[in-house]
Amino acid sequence: MIAILHRGKLAAAAMLALASALLVGQLGFASPAAAQAAFTPQSGYWSNPDQPGRGFSIEVRDNKLFMGMMFYDTDNTSKWTISNGYMTDATHYKGPMLEYKNGQALHATFAPPGPYAVVGEVSVEFTSATSASLTWPEGTIAINRMSIVPNGLSSGPTAGMPVTGWYWQPAEGGRGWFVEIQGDTAYVTAFCYDNNGPSGWYVSRGQMVSNAFYMGQFQAFTGGSPLGATYSAPTAIVDGGYVTMLFPVEGQDGTATLWLGTGDVIPLVRFNFGPFADEQVAAAE
Numbered sequence: 001m002i003a004i005l006h007r008g009k010l011a012a013a014a015m016l017a018l019a020s021a022l023l024v025g026q027l028g029f030a031s032p033a034a035a036q037a038a039f040t041p042q043s044g045y046w047s048n049p050d051q052p053g054r055g056f057s058i059e060v061r062d063n064k065l066f067m068g069m070m071f072y073d074t075d076n077t078s079k080w081t082i083s084n085g086y087m088t089d090a091t092h093y094k095g096p097m098l099e100y101k102n103g104q105a106l107h108a109t110f111a112p113p114g115p116y117a118v119v120g121e122v123s124v125e126f127t128s129a130t131s132a133s134l135t136w137p138e139g140t141i142a143i144n145r146m147s148i149v150p151n152g153l154s155s156g157p158t159a160g161m162p163v164t165g166w167y168w169q170p171a172e173g174g175r176g177w178f179v180e181i182q183g184d185t186a187y188v189t190a191f192c193y194d195n196n197g198p199s200g201w202y203v204s205r206g207q208m209v210s211n212a213f214y215m216g217q218f219q220a221f222t223g224g225s226p227l228g229a230t231y232s233a234p235t236a237i238v239d240g241g242y243v244t245m246l247f248p249v250e251g252q253d254g255t256a257t258l259w260l261g262t263g264d265v266i267p268l269v270r271f272n273f274g275p276f277a278d279e280q281v282a283a284a285e
Contacts, residue, residue, distance in 0.1 A: 037090035039129040042153075043164050044180045045146040045187060046132070053224045053234040056134070056143060057178040057189055058124075059165040059273070065093045066166055066273040068178060068191055069122070069136070070201050072224035072234070078200045079226075080191050083122050084273055094123040097136065103174035103193040106202060106218070106240060107262045113174040113193070138227045148205065152182030160211040162186075162247040163254055166271035176271060177258065179245075186214045188243065202240040214245040 043059040057068040066084040073079040083095045097120040103113030120137035127133065130145040130153060145153050157164070161181045168176045175192040187205045194200040202218035209215055218240030225232040241261030248255060254270035 037126075039126075041091070041126040041132070042129050042145055045148070045178075046143045047146045048141045048143050051141070051231055051233075053221055055146065057166075057191075059178075060087070061165070061273075063087050063090075064273060065095075065124070066271070067093075067122070067124070068176075068189070068201075069097065070189070072222075072226050073198055074226045076223050076226070076234075077194065077198070078202075078220050078222065078224075080199045080201050081119060082191075091126040092124070094121070096120070097122050100174065100199060101193065102197040103199075104172060105195050106190055106192045106200075107260060107264070108195070110172045111174075136227070148180065148182040148187045149185045152185070155183055157181040158184045158211070161208065162211075162245075162256065163270065166273060167254075167256060167268040168271045169266050169268055172266070177268060179256075181208065184208045186216070186245075188214070188216070188245065190218060190240070190243075204240075204243050212247045212249050214243075214247075216243055217241070218243050 041058070041060045043061070044057075046056040046058050047054065053072075055070045057070070059066050064084070064086055067082065069081045069083070071079055081097045081099045083093075083097055085093075085095045087093050096118045098116040099119045100113040100116050102111070104111050122134065122136040124135075124143075125133045132143050134141055134143045147153055158181075161184070162179060164180045166176055166178055175190070178189045178191070180187050184207055185205065186208050187203065189204075190202040192200060192202070200220060202220045204216035204218045206214070206216035220238040220240050221234035221236070222238060223232070223235030242259075243261070244259040246257045246259075256268040258266045258268055260266070
Protein backbone atom coordinates (compact mmCIF):
# COMPACT_ATOMS: atom_id res chain seq x y z
CA MET A 1 0.00 0.00 0.00
CA ILE A 2 1.45 2.45 1.18
CA ALA A 3 2.01 6.10 0.70
CA ILE A 4 1.78 7.20 4.29
CA LEU A 5 1.91 3.94 6.17
CA HIS A 6 5.55 3.66 7.15
CA ARG A 7 7.97 4.92 9.73
CA GLY A 8 11.41 6.43 9.81
CA LYS A 9 12.71 9.93 9.10
CA LEU A 10 13.23 9.13 5.44
CA ALA A 11 9.59 8.13 5.16
CA ALA A 12 8.49 11.31 6.93
CA ALA A 13 10.63 13.47 4.66
CA ALA A 14 9.29 11.72 1.59
CA MET A 15 5.71 12.23 2.67
CA LEU A 16 6.28 15.88 3.54
CA ALA A 17 7.79 16.36 0.09
CA LEU A 18 4.76 14.66 -1.41
CA ALA A 19 2.45 16.92 0.59
CA SER A 20 4.34 19.98 -0.67
CA ALA A 21 3.99 18.75 -4.23
CA LEU A 22 0.28 18.34 -3.68
CA LEU A 23 -0.02 21.88 -2.42
CA VAL A 24 1.49 23.35 -5.58
CA GLY A 25 -0.19 20.87 -7.91
CA GLN A 26 3.00 19.17 -9.09
CA LEU A 27 1.43 15.70 -9.03
CA GLY A 28 -1.91 16.58 -10.52
CA PHE A 29 -3.94 16.58 -7.30
CA ALA A 30 -6.31 19.41 -6.57
CA SER A 31 -7.59 20.88 -3.34
CA PRO A 32 -11.11 19.86 -2.33
CA ALA A 33 -13.61 20.90 -4.97
CA ALA A 34 -16.91 22.51 -4.18
CA ALA A 35 -18.82 20.71 -6.95
CA GLN A 36 -21.13 17.94 -5.81
CA ALA A 37 -22.17 14.90 -7.84
CA ALA A 38 -25.60 13.31 -7.84
CA PHE A 39 -23.98 10.17 -6.38
CA THR A 40 -21.14 9.21 -4.04
CA PRO A 41 -18.62 6.61 -5.29
CA GLN A 42 -18.89 3.51 -3.14
CA SER A 43 -15.95 2.37 -1.05
CA GLY A 44 -15.06 -1.29 -1.39
CA TYR A 45 -13.64 -3.72 -3.92
CA TRP A 46 -13.74 -2.86 -7.61
CA SER A 47 -12.76 -5.00 -10.59
CA ASN A 48 -12.94 -5.44 -14.33
CA PRO A 49 -15.14 -8.50 -14.92
CA ASP A 50 -13.09 -9.37 -18.03
CA GLN A 51 -9.88 -9.54 -15.97
CA PRO A 52 -10.50 -11.80 -12.95
CA GLY A 53 -7.58 -12.06 -10.56
CA ARG A 54 -6.93 -8.31 -10.54
CA GLY A 55 -8.69 -5.83 -8.30
CA PHE A 56 -8.84 -2.37 -6.79
CA SER A 57 -9.45 -1.60 -3.10
CA ILE A 58 -10.91 1.89 -3.08
CA GLU A 59 -12.03 4.07 -0.21
CA VAL A 60 -13.39 7.57 -0.76
CA ARG A 61 -13.77 9.72 2.32
CA ASP A 62 -13.83 13.48 2.97
CA ASN A 63 -13.10 14.24 -0.69
CA LYS A 64 -9.99 12.04 -0.61
CA LEU A 65 -9.31 8.69 -2.24
CA PHE A 66 -6.99 5.84 -1.25
CA MET A 67 -6.65 3.00 -3.73
CA GLY A 68 -4.69 -0.24 -3.69
CA MET A 69 -4.16 -1.83 -7.12
CA MET A 70 -3.72 -5.62 -7.08
CA PHE A 71 -2.11 -7.36 -10.03
CA TYR A 72 1.08 -9.35 -10.77
CA ASP A 73 4.82 -8.83 -11.17
CA THR A 74 7.00 -9.88 -14.09
CA ASP A 75 7.61 -13.21 -12.33
CA ASN A 76 3.79 -13.67 -12.14
CA THR A 77 3.63 -13.37 -8.34
CA SER A 78 1.18 -10.98 -6.73
CA LYS A 79 2.07 -7.29 -6.61
CA TRP A 80 0.39 -4.08 -5.52
CA THR A 81 0.76 -0.35 -5.96
CA ILE A 82 -1.18 2.47 -4.31
CA SER A 83 -2.37 5.97 -5.06
CA ASN A 84 -3.93 8.50 -2.74
CA GLY A 85 -4.83 12.15 -2.50
CA TYR A 86 -7.64 14.62 -3.04
CA MET A 87 -10.33 14.02 -5.63
CA THR A 88 -10.07 16.64 -8.37
CA ASP A 89 -13.85 16.97 -8.14
CA ALA A 90 -16.73 14.85 -6.89
CA THR A 91 -16.32 12.20 -9.60
CA HIS A 92 -12.68 12.39 -10.73
CA TYR A 93 -9.32 11.40 -9.28
CA LYS A 94 -5.79 11.63 -10.70
CA GLY A 95 -2.48 10.82 -9.03
CA PRO A 96 0.77 8.85 -9.19
CA MET A 97 1.05 5.08 -8.83
CA LEU A 98 3.48 4.40 -5.98
CA GLU A 99 5.42 1.17 -5.51
CA TYR A 100 7.08 0.02 -2.29
CA LYS A 101 9.48 -2.84 -1.60
CA ASN A 102 11.40 -4.49 1.26
CA GLY A 103 8.77 -4.01 3.94
CA GLN A 104 7.21 -6.37 6.46
CA ALA A 105 6.16 -9.78 5.19
CA LEU A 106 2.87 -11.31 6.34
CA HIS A 107 4.47 -13.50 9.02
CA ALA A 108 7.57 -11.45 9.88
CA THR A 109 8.76 -8.90 12.40
CA PHE A 110 8.44 -5.24 11.50
CA ALA A 111 10.67 -3.82 8.78
CA PRO A 112 9.90 -0.44 7.20
CA PRO A 113 9.74 -0.43 3.40
CA GLY A 114 12.27 1.48 1.35
CA PRO A 115 11.46 4.77 -0.38
CA TYR A 116 8.61 4.64 -2.84
CA ALA A 117 9.06 4.74 -6.61
CA VAL A 118 6.59 6.46 -8.93
CA VAL A 119 5.81 3.83 -11.57
CA GLY A 120 3.11 5.63 -13.52
CA GLU A 121 -0.06 7.64 -13.23
CA VAL A 122 -3.61 6.56 -12.57
CA SER A 123 -6.89 8.40 -13.04
CA VAL A 124 -10.44 7.37 -12.23
CA GLU A 125 -13.66 8.81 -13.62
CA PHE A 126 -16.65 7.60 -11.62
CA THR A 127 -19.73 7.39 -13.84
CA SER A 128 -22.03 6.14 -11.08
CA ALA A 129 -21.74 4.99 -7.49
CA THR A 130 -20.74 1.53 -8.72
CA SER A 131 -19.06 2.06 -12.11
CA ALA A 132 -15.98 3.92 -13.30
CA SER A 133 -13.37 4.24 -16.02
CA LEU A 134 -9.78 3.72 -14.84
CA THR A 135 -6.71 4.78 -16.81
CA TRP A 136 -3.28 3.47 -15.81
CA PRO A 137 -0.04 2.56 -17.63
CA GLU A 138 -1.73 -0.35 -19.41
CA GLY A 139 -4.53 1.79 -20.85
CA THR A 140 -8.14 2.50 -19.98
CA ILE A 141 -10.49 -0.14 -18.57
CA ALA A 142 -14.00 -0.18 -17.15
CA ILE A 143 -14.22 -1.14 -13.49
CA ASN A 144 -17.29 -1.90 -11.40
CA ARG A 145 -18.05 -2.60 -7.78
CA MET A 146 -17.46 -6.26 -7.06
CA SER A 147 -20.24 -8.41 -5.65
CA ILE A 148 -18.78 -10.58 -2.92
CA VAL A 149 -22.08 -12.43 -2.66
CA PRO A 150 -25.15 -12.42 -4.94
CA ASN A 151 -27.00 -9.10 -4.59
CA GLY A 152 -24.30 -7.97 -2.16
CA LEU A 153 -24.12 -4.45 -3.57
CA SER A 154 -27.84 -3.82 -3.22
CA SER A 155 -28.17 -5.40 0.20
CA GLY A 156 -24.95 -4.04 1.70
CA PRO A 157 -23.61 -5.36 5.01
CA THR A 158 -25.87 -6.79 7.66
CA ALA A 159 -26.63 -4.19 10.34
CA GLY A 160 -23.86 -3.80 12.91
CA MET A 161 -21.08 -5.21 10.73
CA PRO A 162 -17.57 -3.64 10.73
CA VAL A 163 -16.78 -0.52 8.72
CA THR A 164 -15.56 -0.99 5.14
CA GLY A 165 -12.16 0.46 4.28
CA TRP A 166 -8.48 0.61 5.21
CA TYR A 167 -7.06 -0.51 8.57
CA TRP A 168 -3.49 -0.42 9.81
CA GLN A 169 -1.22 -0.76 12.82
CA PRO A 170 0.62 2.58 13.20
CA ALA A 171 3.68 0.88 14.74
CA GLU A 172 3.95 -1.42 11.71
CA GLY A 173 3.64 1.06 8.88
CA GLY A 174 4.21 -0.01 5.30
CA ARG A 175 1.50 -2.66 5.21
CA GLY A 176 -2.24 -2.44 5.59
CA TRP A 177 -5.53 -4.33 5.55
CA PHE A 178 -8.65 -3.69 3.52
CA VAL A 179 -11.99 -5.00 4.80
CA GLU A 180 -15.39 -5.14 3.14
CA ILE A 181 -18.49 -7.03 4.24
CA GLN A 182 -21.57 -7.72 2.12
CA GLY A 183 -24.42 -9.42 3.92
CA ASP A 184 -22.56 -11.50 6.50
CA THR A 185 -19.62 -12.39 4.21
CA ALA A 186 -16.24 -10.73 4.69
CA TYR A 187 -13.51 -10.11 2.12
CA VAL A 188 -10.15 -9.15 3.66
CA THR A 189 -6.93 -8.27 1.84
CA ALA A 190 -3.46 -8.03 3.37
CA PHE A 191 -1.13 -5.62 1.57
CA CYS A 192 2.38 -6.64 2.62
CA TYR A 193 5.64 -7.98 1.11
CA ASP A 194 7.16 -11.32 0.34
CA ASN A 195 10.31 -12.49 2.10
CA ASN A 196 12.49 -11.46 -0.84
CA GLY A 197 11.40 -7.82 -0.83
CA PRO A 198 8.73 -7.20 -3.50
CA SER A 199 5.18 -6.34 -2.51
CA GLY A 200 2.57 -9.07 -2.31
CA TRP A 201 -1.08 -9.43 -1.35
CA TYR A 202 -3.23 -12.10 0.25
CA VAL A 203 -7.02 -12.40 0.31
CA SER A 204 -9.47 -14.14 2.60
CA ARG A 205 -13.19 -14.57 1.98
CA GLY A 206 -15.73 -16.21 4.21
CA GLN A 207 -18.77 -15.88 6.40
CA MET A 208 -18.56 -13.83 9.57
CA VAL A 209 -18.94 -15.99 12.67
CA SER A 210 -20.80 -13.07 14.25
CA ASN A 211 -21.00 -9.31 13.78
CA ALA A 212 -17.76 -9.02 15.70
CA PHE A 213 -15.79 -12.10 14.65
CA TYR A 214 -14.23 -13.38 11.42
CA MET A 215 -12.13 -16.50 10.89
CA GLY A 216 -10.70 -17.52 7.53
CA GLN A 217 -7.59 -18.37 5.56
CA PHE A 218 -5.32 -16.11 3.56
CA GLN A 219 -4.46 -17.11 0.00
CA ALA A 220 -2.12 -15.57 -2.56
CA PHE A 221 -2.68 -15.94 -6.28
CA THR A 222 0.17 -16.49 -8.74
CA GLY A 223 0.51 -16.93 -12.49
CA GLY A 224 -1.32 -13.73 -13.46
CA SER A 225 -0.03 -11.31 -16.07
CA PRO A 226 1.96 -8.17 -15.26
CA LEU A 227 0.93 -4.74 -16.50
CA GLY A 228 1.61 -4.27 -20.18
CA ALA A 229 1.46 -7.97 -21.03
CA THR A 230 -1.38 -9.81 -22.70
CA TYR A 231 -3.88 -10.51 -19.95
CA SER A 232 -3.89 -13.95 -18.40
CA ALA A 233 -5.72 -15.06 -15.28
CA PRO A 234 -3.84 -16.42 -12.25
CA THR A 235 -3.32 -20.15 -12.32
CA ALA A 236 -2.29 -21.15 -8.80
CA ILE A 237 -3.09 -20.45 -5.16
CA VAL A 238 -0.54 -20.24 -2.35
CA ASP A 239 -1.60 -20.86 1.25
CA GLY A 240 -1.06 -17.83 3.48
CA GLY A 241 -2.20 -19.33 6.77
CA TYR A 242 -5.15 -18.67 9.03
CA VAL A 243 -6.46 -15.21 9.89
CA THR A 244 -8.86 -14.17 12.64
CA MET A 245 -10.29 -10.69 13.17
CA LEU A 246 -12.16 -9.53 16.26
CA PHE A 247 -14.13 -6.29 15.99
CA PRO A 248 -15.91 -4.40 18.77
CA VAL A 249 -19.54 -5.30 19.34
CA GLU A 250 -21.55 -3.67 16.54
CA GLY A 251 -18.21 -3.16 14.74
CA GLN A 252 -18.56 0.58 14.25
CA ASP A 253 -15.74 2.24 16.20
CA GLY A 254 -13.08 1.55 13.56
CA THR A 255 -10.83 -0.77 15.56
CA ALA A 256 -10.04 -4.46 15.28
CA THR A 257 -7.68 -7.11 16.60
CA LEU A 258 -6.08 -9.40 14.03
CA TRP A 259 -4.53 -12.80 14.71
CA LEU A 260 -2.37 -14.54 12.12
CA GLY A 261 -1.76 -18.28 11.99
CA THR A 262 1.69 -17.85 13.49
CA GLY A 263 0.20 -16.46 16.70
CA ASP A 264 0.88 -12.80 15.93
CA VAL A 265 -1.67 -10.49 17.58
CA ILE A 266 -2.01 -7.11 15.86
CA PRO A 267 -4.30 -4.33 17.08
CA LEU A 268 -5.65 -2.32 14.15
CA VAL A 269 -7.29 1.06 13.76
CA ARG A 270 -8.96 2.69 10.78
CA PHE A 271 -6.44 4.43 8.56
CA ASN A 272 -7.04 8.18 8.42
CA PHE A 273 -5.56 8.53 4.96
CA GLY A 274 -4.86 11.72 3.08
CA PRO A 275 -1.83 13.80 2.14
CA PHE A 276 -2.24 16.06 5.17
CA ALA A 277 -3.05 13.53 7.91
CA ASP A 278 -0.94 14.89 10.78
CA GLU A 279 -1.05 11.70 12.83
CA GLN A 280 0.48 9.68 10.00
CA VAL A 281 3.33 12.18 9.56
CA ALA A 282 3.95 12.16 13.32
CA ALA A 283 3.97 8.36 13.39
CA ALA A 284 6.60 8.36 10.65
CA GLU A 285 9.09 10.45 12.62
